[in-house]
Every structure is written in C-alpha cells, then in structure tokens.
Amino acid sequence: EPEVTQTPSHQVTQMGQEVILRCVPISNHLYFYWYRQILGQKVEFLVSFYNNEISEKSEIFDDQFSVERPDGSNFTLKIRSTKLEDSAMYFCASSEGGVGAFFGQGTRLTVV
Amino acid sequence: AQRVTQPEKLLSVFKGAPVELKCNYSYSGSPELFWYVQYSRQRLQLLLRHISRESIKGFTADLNKGETSFHLKKPFAQEEDSAMYYCALSGQGGGNKLVFGAGTILRVKS
Numbered sequence: 001e002p003e004v005t006q007t008p009s010h011q012v013t014q015m016g017q018e019v020i021l022r023c024v025p026i027s028n029h030l031y032f033y034w035y036r037q038i039l040g041q042k043v044e045f046l047v048s049f050y051n052n053e054i055s056e057k058s059e060i061f062d063d064q065f066s067v068e069r070p071d072g073s074n075f076t077l078k079i080r081s082t083k084l085e086d087s088a089m090y091f092c093a094s095s096e097g098g099v100g101a102f103f104g105q106g107t108r109l110t111v112v
Numbered sequence: 113a114q115r116v117t118q119p120e121k122l123l124s125v126f127k128g129a130p131v132e133l134k135c136n137y138s139y140s141g142s143p144e145l146f147w148y149v150q151y152s153r154q155r156l157q158l159l160l161r162h163i164s165r166e167s168i169k170g171f172t173a174d175l176n177k178g179e180t181s182f183h184l185k186k187p188f189a190q191e192e193d194s195a196m197y198y199c200a201l202s203g204q205g206g207g208n209k210l211v212f213g214a215g216t217i218l219r220v221k222s
Binding site: 003004030031033035041042043044045048050055056058091093095097099100101102103104105106 | 144146148154155156157158161163198205207208209210211212213214215
C-alpha cells in the first residue's frame with residue numbers, strides 16, 4: 001500500500017538555523033499539506049498546496065515558513081530561522097481531494 | 113468558526129466492554145467528518161469517514177447533524193484497539209484542510 005514518507009524522522013537544530021523537512025506524497029495525489037503538533041497539543045494545520053501553489057495557510061504559517069515542490073515527487077517545508085517554539089512534530093499529508101488525507105510518520109523537530 | 117471537541121482525554125475500558133468516543137463539532141456549513149487513529153509510535157491513520165458509512169475494525173460512527181456529533185462506537189473493545197483517536201472535520205470539496213480535536217486516548221484493559 002502506498003504511503004507518505006518523511007525525512008528525517010528526527011532533526012535537532014540550533015535556534016536561528018534554517019531547516020528543511022522533506023516529504024514524498026503518494027504519487028497520484030493532488031493535494032499536499034503540512035501540519036504540526038506541539039507536544040501535548042492538538043494537530044494544527046499549517047498549509048495546503050495544490051497545482052504548484054499554496055491554496056490555504058494558517059496564521060502560524062508566517063514569513064518564516066515556505067513550501068516547495070521542487071520536482072515531481074518531493075514536497076518540502078522550510079523554516080528560515082528556527083525558534084524554540086518551532087519545536088514540534090511536523091506531519092506531511094496528501095490526498096486525492098475530499099476523501100481524507102493520508103499522513104506521513106512525522107518529523108520531530110527539536111530546536112535548542 | 114471550525115472547531116472539534118473531544119471532551120475525554122482518556123477513556124479506559126475493559127476488554128469486551130462497549131466503547132464510545134465522543135466528538136462534537138462546530139461548523140457553519142456541511143462538513144465532512146473523519147476519525148483518525150494513531151497506534152503507539154505509528155502514523156496517523158484514517159479510520160472512518162462519515163461519507164462512506166462503513167465499519168472498520170468493528171468501529172462505526174454516525175453523523176448527527178442535530179446534535180453536531182460524530183461519536184465513534186464499538187460494541188466490544190479489544191486490547192489492540194488501545195491507541196489515540198482523533199476526530200477531524202473538513203469542508204466539503206476537494207483539498208480542504210482538516211481541523212482536529214485534541215484526541216482521546218483509549219486504553220483497553222485485560
């Protein structure tokens with residue numbers, strides 16, 4: 001069964017550094033998403049991406065964040081200058097549209 | 113505003129007992145409702161969607177628009193059902209974001 005895959009599984013970075021989280025969505029899916037979950041809190045929507053552009057973003061997704069689909073398979077989330085409060089589990093997801101999204105296993109980002 | 117409420121952080125039941133995980137929602141249109149499950153150290157997995165009206169692993173959920181609820185039920189809990197369960201909603205139509213509840217930990221004791 002096809003799966004969404006994310007790399008790395010765990011990333012530790014120093015405050016102020018840039019990080020790129022990578023995702024390979026399911027190949028025939030059209031919609032791509034990033035969510036995050038701060039420890040002990042809800043899973044929160046960050047951004048959705050369709051047809052090579054952002055279709056919706058949350059208030060969390062400020063200028064520090066960007067997404068890209070650099071080729072036909074990868075979908076990346078970049079955080080330009082990480083802050084301590086960016087420490088969270090980041091989930092990538094993809095969907096065909098309207099049938100529920102399929103999630104990756106997550107990347108745990110720790111900012112020190 | 114879109115909101116999903118799961119009032120119980122933890123639900124602990126004995127094996128063979130019935131299970132009901134509560135979910136209430138607030139949405140100003142016709143939402144699509146989902147249940148996701150996360151077993152220990154695994155990814156979020158789609159368990160049920162209301163539009164399919166299916167039963168997966170013995171679980172069912174009925175959308176009650178009058179009560180704005182989408183409770184997850186199973187008549188006889190099994191130990192392997194122990195996991196975190198998230199209720200989520202999205203707007204109708206393709207590609208809409210999911211709004212999650214806080215999740216309920218289901219613990220099935222032997």
